[in-house]
Amino acid sequence: MSISMKNLDPAFRGAGQKDGLEIWRIENFKPVPVPTSSHGKFYMGDSYIILKTTALKNGSFRHDIHYWLGKDTSQDEAGTAAILTVELDAALGGRAVQYRESQGNETEKLLSYFRPCIMPQPGGVASGFNHVEVNEQEHVTRLYVCRGKHVVHVKEVPFARSSLNHDDIFILDTKSKIFQFNGSNSCIQERGKALEVVQYIKDTFHEGKCEVAAVEDGKLMADAEAGEFWALFGGFAPLPRKTASEETGEETEAAVKLLCFNQGQLEPIGFESLTHDLLETNKCYLLDCGAQMYVWMGRTTSLQQRKGASEAAEKLLTGDSRTKSHVMKMIEGYETVTFKSKFNEWPPTPDLKLSSEDGRGKVAALLKSQGLDVKGLMKSAPVTEEPESYIDCTGHLQVWRVNGNAKTLLASSEQSKFYTGDCYIFQYTYTGEDKEECLIGTWFGNKSVEEERVAAISLASKMVQAAKFQATMARLYEGKEPIQFFVIFQSLQVFKVVLALDTRNSLLKMVWMMIVTLKLD
Template identity: 30%
Template sequence: NHRHQKIQTSYGSHAITKITMVSHKEFETAGKAPGLQIWRIENMDLKPVPKTLYGNFYTGDAYLLLYTTTAPSYYIHMWMGNECSQDESGAAAIFATQLDDFLGGGPVQFREVQNNESLTFLGYFKAGIKYKQGGVASGFQHVLTNEVDVKRLLHIKGRRAIRATEVEMSWSSFNRGDCFIVDLGKDIYQWCGSDCNRFERLKASQLAIDIRDNERNGRAKLMMVEDGAEPDALIKVLGPKSSIAPATPDDEEVDTSNKKKAALYMISDASGTMKTSVVAQTSPFKQEMLSLDECYILDNGVDKNVFVWKGPNANTSERKVAMKTAEQFIKEKNYSSKTQIQVLPAGGETTLFKQFFSNWKDKDQTTGPTKAYTIGKIAHVEQIPFDASSLHNNKAMAAQHNMVDDGSGKVQIWRVEGGERVPVDPSTYGQFFGGDCYLILYSYKQGSREQHIIYTWQGLKSTQDELAASAFLTVQLDDSMGGAPVQVRVTQGQEPPHLMSLFKGKPMIIHTGGTSRKDGQTKTGSTRLFHIRQSSSRATRAVEVEPSASNLNTNDVFVLKSSDCVFVWKGAGASDEEMVAAKYVVSVLGGKPTDVAEGKEPGGFWSPLGGKKEYQTSSALRNMVKPPRLFGCSNKTGRLMVEEVPGDFTQSDLATDDVMLLDTWDQIFLWIGKEANEVEKTESPKIAKDYVDSDPSGRRGLPITTIKQGAEPPTFTGWFQAWDPHMWETDPLEKIRATAQC
């Protein structure tokens, strides 16, 4: 057994026995293999929970969870039930600190409260979490029960995060809007209210199958029961059926953008007591605000989240009491006791934390041409280099580079003029003016099927009327083609790589303002500067920028045209393809070019740029691709809610009766399920726009791609592991019911 000494310590208002272990026997197996380990606090000690009962939590208890990745990195969660005693939650906190110490201070720590768990925690239990009444104190044990002993009623709530709560075994516990599981040990009945929708039935069935297969080792019989068709066995247990309560709306708060607001504080214990001082009143923050010698609190209490970031060189006492400091902070701010706490070591920051910073760079980000990719919530995956020839059979590459094909298909372009589509002269394809809006129809073959994408390009200087007309004309064009095309809305300056590759090897040229209409051109400035850069998919884009030396960049090529000369400036890190593109830009602008190498500029080069100034001279930091995030937009509760899907998402998380939003960092996808209702369809583009506009890291104007169920391009499907194009050919509910009967 473990050796320990007992010390009186105060935790909250209670004095409890603190156990300072030299080592704990349970720690000997902790983190040795990837996966999840769960312990319950029993009599101030750790007791492992049997694996087949993972996902069951007694509401009177506290638990410690450790999730280990292959890297390895560690995630420690202490979970408290609503009826858990202060002594038990105190012991859980102490064990969490000790486990953190044992694993070298590198784990991320979470404090979890019943019904308010983090997405990371919920992601471990994709089938759902089951809350059981009672706990250690009342003699309830985590044991594989004799099947005859069980008799409980579970109320199932949730569409993304599934929670089953044990309620009183009586008809008065039921309502028509939810699913319930009557668990009688050998027999498990899933009862569905008459107002319960298909996706909720599907999720409830997954949970019922999980109980049968794991808790009963597959030895129980599972039956589906409809409201009004209850078998005698149910009436025998519940008594004669009384009238069932109507559906109750979920009491979730309306999703508002102020949930994304946060403040940043520095923690100090200089005077022997923990104090906080404001670093920044409001997000987005800059990464430089975090000194490696200090600990910080990021306060997102409006959305029930508080983070503590531990600088690697901060003093040990500050680092050790990080969780306690956060709890104290929550009390001082009068935040809800259900507020989520995450304690993060430098280098172990979660997506949720990093989203509050406008310029977050991870230390393993590369400066070369490849990006380190983080797929899913935790796993690191190297970026796949771009290779146009293998696009059709490599969906992950297509998704990472946002390329459905190599751009060699058919292109048609119209300009929005007076509320109509006017064809653009094909000889000028690839040139876009900031005073215009354009519709680009791209058609290509995928196997034997013809596919279509409509890009709606909106200039930053186009009028409100043109913007509205471009949206309307896109819908009209989509309807005329039977609603099959993928729609992509593009704001000037945010062009996706695929759009840049449609112009047969020529660069895409973006003029700041003006228009390509007949007689509509405004006079261009006497000095113009174009910035030429190649994307990861090797397509190039030339963007007109303010003619100032501060806009130069050592990684790229620039074309400078003044009234009397044209220069092609080549940065030290520029590519040959960028030089070729520059020569084409010169041919469009006119004039005889002079090539200039960085550092060897003649005097006449700087004067049109307003003189020599500092500019970007460090090699390009390719942003690490952020983990994709999936959200469901649903108004099943009577108002439109946006909820994130917990854990690593899969294709089956796409609810066919909802609109789903997939955020892949540099673009947003809206996926329209076949059974989504009109409100969801018409309001979701606004939600996507609000989502980007309220993004705490300050991302703005991202391309928003709208796709329909059954017509998903590889740029979307590549974010899902093992995508099955035939998945929805059989009804998912029928499929799971067949599994239930097995």
């Protein structure tokens, strides 16, 4: 199902045809383009649609659509934004994943578009408020908390000592000075990102004319800048430790619910096991996992069905006051790995077409499409009517066997021989679309021990850190490897150990039986 650009709102015509960002604000239930000079400037009373277009090497485009809702936006405007994203996606081919973004609870993907951060301002068209220009407003002292090592979540918190803690970084913005308070448990990456936010605040709200000071958690009044900082809170006092519930930061896992959108209503579907067979291609469904909510739209559903399901999800969130729930909407055949991981069974992807000419840089995306535990950066597969997967097998491979808490590099002649009782770490470096990419993975044999699995994960994580978090990380298990894994290794042998008792000698001997489970020429 697709619609013509001619049937779209005029503001959307020509969208998604070039690499970059396009943003629209909802005004009187219509999308109004936001000029490039104002990209990243959001108002709390408004709703926005953000289209990220990525040009691929094969000449096609990948699209990601987000709709951002300020905390003061009206329900009608939020619903309009949700419906318009469905229309825009259909006109672009129905392949994009659509993300619902609420103020203060944005996804890392959206935050990565706007460096160093998103800091919404009061006002907005949707709520009837007037926009407040920065240079016109009287400066008010504000306290922000900053979280994140790669992208930064910035949230305003009450200007009070009780808002501070030892784990996070806080920015206190006063009329003449900006303080960065570094919690004693914060890391250097977080401090570096917070410093970028401090500079952004200085340039945006102070025209670059104010002092900046860093305050370390634990420094008392003897330090002049620390003394000045604590004086603003009425004097120094030790910060309390978090309670056990606050330290975990974990929410109670909600029971998974599957609802079908039928004639304007959401109808619960009972199930003993959540499997792919429950989804019918001519219907739309809502998978409610508590903190995450997914809208799945069958390939043969109409535009009206998709709009209705999107609107129903928005009403459900509003009615239940679940402002922190993340919502992702996707079309059948273009499901995300997180969505597929919720199911006990998911059919394998279609047979792969291998090509070293057209498929460079697709390894990470292919592994992720198989429903693996994949973390980090990735490149998407080429956009076609049906998903097609390519892979370049000309990269450089290194393999280590895990021994206790250490790893041993294997010779090239041994790196395709795995033992079911061991754990391995592999690093595959390959040519991406615009730079060299790196995949770091762990492989766990069925008979491997838990201690070495934990050590493998820890060692692989350190390798990712050493790569400055520019590597993709994957976790694989014996017997559940995707076909791309075998393409990387070319020829794989899995050796299984069988213990036999030699009664003639009354000795327990190790008999090694080499079983080739898969060998690709």
